Amino acid sequence: MPTSPVRVAVTGAAGQIGYQLLFRIASGGMLGPDQPVILQMLEIPPAMDALKGVVMELDDCAFPLLAGTVQSDDPNVAFKDADYALLVGSRPRGPGMERSDLLEANGAIFTVQGKALNDHASPDVKVLVVGNPANTNCLIAMNNAPDIPDEQFTAMTRLDHNRAMSQLAAKTGASVNDIKKMTIWGNHSATQYPDLFHCEVDGKNAAAQVDDQTWLEDDFIPTVQKRGAAIIAARGASSAASAASAALDHMRDWALGTPDGDWVSMAVPSDGSYGVPEGLLSSFPCTTADGKWSIVQGLDIDDFSRGRIDATVAELAEERDTVKDLGLIT
Ligand SMILES: NC(=O)c1ccc[n+]([C@@H]2O[C@H](COP(=O)([O-])OP(=O)(O)OC[C@H]3O[C@@H](n4cnc5c(N)ncnc54)[C@H](O)[C@@H]3O)[C@@H](O)[C@H]2O)c1
Ligand SMILES: O=C(O)C[C@H](O)C(=O)O
Numbered sequence: 001m002p003t004s005p006v007r008v009a010v011t012g013a014a015g016q017i018g019y020q021l022l023f024r025i026a027s028g029g030m031l032g033p034d035q036p037v038i039l040q041m042l043e044i045p046p047a048m049d050a051l052k053g054v055v056m057e058l059d060d061c062a063f064p065l066l067a068g069t070v071q072s073d074d075p076n077v078a079f080k081d082a083d084y085a086l087l088v089g090s091r092p093r094g095p096g097m098e099r100s101d102l103l104e105a106n107g108a109i110f111t112v113q114g115k116a117l118n119d120h121a122s123p124d125v126k127v128l129v130v131g132n133p134a135n136t137n138c139l140i141a142m143n144n145a146p147d148i149p150d151e152q153f154t155a156m157t158r159l160d161h162n163r164a165m166s167q168l169a170a171k172t173g174a175s176v177n178d179i180k181k182m183t184i185w186g187n188h189s190a191t192q193y194p195d196l197f198h199c200e201v202d203g204k205n206a207a208a209q210v211d212d213q214t215w216l217e218d219d220f221i222p223t224v225q226k227r228g229a230a231i232i233a234a235r236g237a238s239s240a241a242s243a244a245s246a247a248l249d250h251m252r253d254w255a256l257g258t259p260d261g262d263w264v265s266m267a268v269p270s271d272g273s274y275g276v277p278e279g280l281l282s283s284f285p286c287t288t289a290d291g292k293w294s295i296v297q298g299l300d301i302d303d304f305s306r307g308r309i310d311a312t313v314a315e316l317a318e319e320r321d322t323v324k325d326l327g328l329i330t
Contacts, residue, residue, distance in 0.1 A: 005036035005067035007122070009082040011075075011113065012089025013041035014050040016237060017130065020244035021086065026058055026066040030084075030248045031255055038068040042078035042089060075116035082121040084255075086247055087113060087141065090131030092238040099132040099189050099228075100319060107328045110137045114144025123148065126254055126291070129155040130247055134188045135267045135281040136319040142269065142281070143329035150279075151292070154254070155267035157184045157192065157283035159239065159246035164194040164224045168206060171215065178202045183285040184224075184265035185274075185305075186312025187319070192283065193308035194224040198299050221308075258287045263296050274301060274309065280316045 008025055012018050018041070024030065025037060039058070043051045051071050058069060072078045079085060090106040093099055109131070117125060125148065129138035138155035145153070161184050169176045180200045185193040196216060199206035210216065223230075231239045253264050267283040270276040273295045274284070285296040301309065323329050 003034055005038050006083040007038045007040055007081050009040040009078050009085040011042040011087050014043050014047040014054055016240035017088045017243050020241045024248055026063040028065050030251050036065045036067040040070040040078045040082060042075055043073055045073050048073055075113050076120050079116045079120045082125050085125055085127045088130045095232055102132050103322055106131055107140055107323055110140040111144045111328050114141035118145035118147050125152060127153045128250055135316055136323055139281045140323055140328045150269045155281050156250055157188050157265045157267050158250040159243055160184045160192055160224055161265035162246055163227045167220055167223055172201050174201045180262045184283045185309045186283055187316050190225045191312040191315045192225055193312055194221060195305055197305055254288050255291060257289050263287050266293055268293055276313050282313060282316055
C-alpha cells in the first residue's frame with residue numbers, strides 16, 4: 001500500500017540553509033526512500049519571489065517523493081497540519097558577533113511561530129529550531145505553544161556533534177564510522193562542551209586513547225566551540241550545507257531511531273538530568289526510539305566536565321532571563 005505523505009514545514013526556505021535542505025528532504029534524505037513529503041515553505045514577503053524560483057527548481061527535479069508544495073508568508077498557512085517543522089528562518093550573525101547578539105532581532109520571530117504551531121500544526125509535530133541563538137529561540141517557541149507537549153521542541157547541536165566527530169577522527173586517524181557516543185552539552189554557542197570522556201573510538205574510551213589533555217583543552221574544545229565563527233571568517237557567510245546536513249541527521253534520527261550502542265546530541269527541554277535546571281533547552285546525549293528521545297542516564301561526570309557543563313548551562317539561564325525581560329516568554 002502506498003505510504004501517505006507527511007507535511008514538512010521549513011521556514012527561511014529561500015535562504016542559504018533552505019536551499020541546501022529542501023532538495024535533500026524532497027529526495028528522501030530525511031525520512032527515507034519510501035516516505036513521500038509535502039513541503040510547506042515559509043518566507044517573508046521580500047523573499048517570496050526568490051522562493052518561487054526555488055520551487056520552480058524543486059519542480060524541475062521531478063522528485064518521485066515530492067507529493068506537493070506550499071509557499072506562504074503566513075506561518076498559519078505554512079504550519080497547517082505540519083508533522084515536522086524545521087525553523088531555520090532568522091538572521092545569521094556576521095563577523096565579530098556572538099550568536100546571542102541575535103536574541104533581540106530573532107527572538108520575536110519565534111513567539112509568532114510558536115503560536116502558529118500551537119494553533120495549526122499536527123498535535124504530534126516534531127519541531128527543530130536551527131535559527132540562532134537556537135536553544136533560546138526554541139525555548140521561546142515552546143513557551144508560546146502551550147498545547148504542544150514540550151518534548152516535541154528541540155534545537156540543533158547536531159552540527160557541533162558532527163564537527164566534534166570529524167575533529168576526533170582527524171586526531172586519531174579513525175574513521176567517523178568508528179566513533180560512537182559523542183556528546184555536546186549545553187548551548188549551541190562558544191560555551192558548548194564537546195565531551196570526549198564518554199565517547200568511544202573503536203570501542204575504547206576516546207579521552208584515554210587521545211591521552212593529551214593539552215590538545216583536548218587548547219585545541220579540540222575551542223575548535224569545535226568556534227567552528228561557526230571560523231567558517232564565517234573564511235566563507236564570508238555562515239555554514240549552510242553542513243548545517244542543512246546536520247538538520248537532516250537530527251530529524252532522521254529522531255523519527256527513525258538511533259542505532260544500538262550509540263547516541264546523538266540534541267538540545268531538548270531539561271528534566272533536571274545532570275543538574276541542568278528543568279525547562280532549559282540544553283544539549284544532552286540522547287537516544288531515540290518510536291519517535292521519542294530520552295536523555296542518556298547514569299554517566300559519571302568528573303570535575304573537569306562538571307565545570308564545563310555548569311558554564312554553558314549558566315549562559316543558557318542568562319539567555320532565558322534576557323528573553324523573559326524582553327517579554328518573549330512568561
Ligand atoms: N544551529 C545551528 O547549528 C546553525 C547552523 C548554521 C546556521 N544557523 C542559523 O540559521 C539561520 C539561517 O541561516 P541562513 O544562512 O540560512 O540565513 P539566510 O539569511 O541565508 O536565510 C535566512 C532566511 O530566513 C528568512 N526569514 C527571515 N525572517 C523570517 C521569518 N520571520 N519567517 C520566515 N523566514 C524568515 C529570510 O528571508 C532568509 O531567506 C541563522 O540564524 C543562522 O545563524 C544555525
Ligand atoms: O556560527 C554561526 O553563527 C552559524 C552556525 O550557528 C554555525 O555554528 O555554523
